[in-house]
Amino acid sequence: MVTSDLLPASARWHIAAGRAWPLGASPVPGGVNFAFHANGARAAWLVLMDAVDGTIVAELPFPEGGRFGTLFTATVRRLDTDRFHYGYRVAYTSGGLSPVLLDPYATELTGAGEWGQRPRYRSAVAPTDFDWGDDRPPRIPHGDLIIYETHVRGYTRHASAAVTSPGTYAGLREKIPYLRELGVNCVELLPVFEFDETDNTFVSPATGKPLRNFWGYNSVGFFAPKAGYASRTGQGDASRELKSLVKAMHAAGIAVILDVVYNHTAEGDHRGPTLSLRGLDESAYYLLDDAGRPLNLTATGNTVNCNHPVTRTLILDSLRHWATEYRVDGFRFDMAAILTRGTDGRPLSDPPLVEAIARDPALAHCVLIAEATDAAGVHQIGSFPAYGRWSEWNMRYRDAIRRFLLGRPGSAGEFATRLVGSPDLYRERGATASVNYITCHDGLTLADWTSYDHRHNEPNGEDGKDGIPDEESWNCGHEGPTDDPAVLRLRAQQARNALLLLLASHGVPMILAGDEFGRTQHGNNNTYGQDGPLGWVDWNHRVAHAGLLGFTRRAIALRHAHPVLRRTVHPDSRVAPGAPCPPVSWHGEEPWEPDWSEGSTLLAAMLHEDRDDAPADCVYLAVNAGGSERTVRLPEPPPGLRWHVFADTGSPAHQDGHEVGEEPLCGDTHWTLGAHASLLLVAGGV
Template sequence: MPEYRTSRGRPLPLGALTLPDGVNFALLCRHGTDVTLVILPEAGGNKPLAEFRLSGKRHRTGDHWHVAVHGLPEVFCYGWRVDGPKGQRNRFDPSRLLLDPSARIISAGESWAATCETDPARTSRRSLYRRHARYDWGDDAPPLTPLEDSVVYEVHVRGFTCDPSSGVRFPGTYAGLIEKIPYLQDLGVTAVELMPVFEWDECDCPFTDPTTGEKMTNFWGYQPIGFAAPKAALAATARDHGQLTEFRDMVKAFHEAGIEVILDVVFNHTGEGNDHGRTYSFRGLDNELYYLLGENGDYLNYSGCGNTVNCNHPVVRDMMMHCLRYWVGEMHVDGFRFDLASVLGRDRRGNVMIDPPVIESITEDGVLADTKLIAEPWDAAGLYQVGGFPFGRRWSEWNGKYRDDVRRFWRGDTGLAGVLAARVCGSADIYQWSSRLPRHTVNFVTCHDGFTLNDLVSYNGKHNEANGEENRDGLDDNCSWNCGAEGPTDDPAVRALRARQARNMMATMMLSQGVPMLLAGDEFLRTQRGNNNAWCQDNAVSWVDWSLAETNADFLRFTREMIALRKRHPALRRRRFFVGPVGQMVPGLDTISFPPGGPVRPADAGLPPTATGDATAAARRSGEWATAGLADIHWHGVEPFRPDFGEGARTLAFALDGRFTGRELDDDYRMDTDFYVAMNSWIDPVEFVVPRSPTRRPWRRVVDTAAEPPGDFLAEGTGPVIAEGEVLRLAAHSLVVLVSEP
């Protein structure tokens, strides 16, 4: 065994810090009484190169254990053995070699699913140290795209390019993602939201394929075992421990293309699971400190994954903050989407807190001040905080109500016209009460969890038999409609209706105020064969089939054009909610129009602050709608200024005044064109009388989702002129967009 010189070391920073002639190791362990650092060869295994039992007097500062070791090799593995009190709430076991929670590289995961653990309680994964040269970021800087101007693209690093049809040199990797940047630029997205890239054990899946009997894998990665370590198996250079550099290369390449990188982070639970789960680090370092425990020492499970992290404990909070600062400061990521973020608002007993300290710390942190913070505002125990996530002015939210309401409206459910109006307006009924803005709603119709867009219009029910749970897993209510046939069909009428429905929902999302988010592959109608919970499907079910970009080129073109339309027009990317009449903002004008209140409060629906419910109702009954005044949005029905928000309504129409884009007080304000949008979710055609343009300019048709491609989207200025008072006959389940002449 080699002889290595040691010194006392220092307590900060935690983890393995490079010194001029060695490495400083620091570990936080409050209740441990006996701590040993173990150095192992680069290849790992259990035969140590050296072991250093730390003295509580010499190598401990408060709760931090530390030692500096000199003369170590350039690359090696290491781990910690910890002993301490015994009892129900403690899990100390010095026979287990624990990962360093601050490790930036974790070994034995270089090849996907190549190292499957045999011991259900222990792991062969090891913390790995490599003396890296300083990374040259050059002039890299974050794009800092304003949220209201963002178009987010949710993508799984492996699944995006793993299929041979991707045509990349390094499939399923960060490098493979770099190869697809030109495609993403052409599509028009401004940010990629990467599904988990924290190290996890993909072999940690208890189910087998019911057809082949083969063990399935944890494909999605929502089971982290190392919060600071990028997933090795997602790197083409992992065999040389190059995942840190390759990840940075990816971020740098995205930034050069003007695209931001947002990470889907999982802090609500870890991959250690419940009482029967494997111990990686936290359970063996200080079980009672890191997890929420019941009276009998059992794990409180607000995450649905077996355990819940004790997020608001000061020590755990500091660990999370250190991790987030690392990903921003050292890895240059631009934001985070927090999985089951409502868990972050629970105290050590699981009670919901009003002002959770960890959320406040993230909100107020200086390093994170320019990063995008996106919450999944619910948890697995029923806490649902859409519109009410703590410290909300700093946080955007996945808007689950938007997803469900858009799906239900286009499915043809009744009573959704007024609700959809609120969703299209940025969900002011949800967000404005807390002084928030349209950018706080992340609007999505599909995401990784649930049906793809193609499956949403092709299946009435889930088909998860391949997951090995006899179709019991996944949501049963998907607000979906198969358009007349379940699954694949050759019926041309059904296929045409499905394509129209997909265009309807994509167009609705791009026309809505807020931040749109697409699921990777939806732009060319990827399918998961009706599987709405493909977390364990590392195969063609989850992989993006790039041949569909040619098969469904018409839909890809439509999506690309809708994104470009949104990016061209600030009227579709407002920074403030609609206020209805804005005559008071234009000197000398005092006439106003009275849009209907719909299902929300007058102030949220674009009504003037002085308008009362009685005044609005009287205006509706008399039909005396002021058309000479100014409003940023006008509500219509099949006739101008006569909207129908009744229980049986299945239509919605509105016009946007191009003079008022929600940016009037900003330096980049410019006048925009007017928009007229009409939607028909009824089973029969409906005729709409076209109102005059708010600025009295001629209308031209741009979008008709019922038209055969390429007529579904016409370049601005080339479509037919539509006159005021003309009757537009919208086909069943279709949407039309008119844009005024410049």
């Protein structure tokens, strides 16, 4: 509609029927083309707003000749997208007008201001003239990836990060030299789609102030980068800064994966705001119950109707946008089990969206990782429809490594299966289908896993009842901080044990940012609302835990140096003709005599690979998860090689590991492993 006082303003622009594709706002010669889907609308208006303060300047009717099915299109001549933002308003055939709606395809959402300000979102057109120069994505083979999960704001917001632009894309870019030194080659960023950090109903029990939606798992737009993560607040700054970060990561040989949230949105349930999708075609974009209210299969209020053709197109277009316009190297899909649900909410054996993502040419270079669960009881770990492309966050690996290191009954055999890439889950898909991790953003940090038996979530304002109830953690004898040398020594061993096993396991390892130097959240295992020191990475721990940091760096270097640890095929115990030993062999206190009993706390494995163009690659790993010393007799290494000590987490001389190529010779046929200690030997020359 064009109100009377705006009629003169509308005359500044010439509006005509537009093109149906692409959807969204697209610059064309002399103006801008707009196209969007709105089912059940009899008319629509383009709402133009002043870019400075958001004042509505004009509401221009979409011409009738620009309607194609449920698509409304218009081309507006002489429209300066730097001066004007936009939205849509629709009149429904059932009666009534919508509020001003965001464009689902908007490449920028303005009006949020600086971080922490209540947003008044407007759609805008992000610049597309970024100079990528000679950018060359690293295209790291899947089996060689070492993923580092981090949060853009939380990684550098703490003063100890010592960056020029804390809490921003630019601040993270300043940490690239550190990432290179650590040895990781892939960074997985928690959500960077635009989200509303003020959307949290809980308050701090200590201060009474509202908590933030710090992690950002409440997408407002699927195409727009989070403006509050930019160091500057001008139009296009977030887009340019995120692209600059990706470009710089690539130049350093580091791939970038985005944690994407397509399973729900910030519109919430029937009580939530109507921002965009709900006002355009609620039944296409969301799963609804018989009463027309959103189905809540995500524990967030609504569930995206991912396999509806309209929504499927939206998600695919969004992924293509990030893969081509931002040149990211892959995606981790939050609650990906939702992507497999049909339009009736039931899981599909052959979900069109999941297959389309796997087959899409523009995404052929992308790593695809599924969190193969949702909040409504669907667990597809090992059975997520892969189509030859998808990997999974392997939660069974997480549980197995924790249970084994705590000496739980039956855990040795379970972890042995996880160590060789979980062939029980991924036999047809290969070891790299398993993304292995001990910790992630959701749960205890590694330091807290060794320091707390129970979650301590009182600061979250939910009476301490939120978060994962039981994390298979052990405080090593004291709950929380302590000065007891014996407890601290045991915690140091357990942290090193976990990292060593992770980096020696077949599959793709993922490390939580800060675990390499003992980051703590003081037992809070659900810091989604903690935008403060509790949720930020405190870089002071680099000094206090320098030994752990050095150990992690060396263990990463060890993985890079030994192809036997990065095999994409699950190793088995069959000896190939002419080979001195099988790809994997299992041992105990005596060579070739593993203990698979229910109460076993000793696991030993020799991993071997013959190579035509180089000497055989072989490592021996022994783990004593029990509370008493164990002595093992070492198996013979391949002919012509001798064992060298990379690390013994229970020995002061070897606890922090040795540099690759500088491992001291192991001069004995037996090795005594302390309680809760791990040994890793590498086979090499004299």
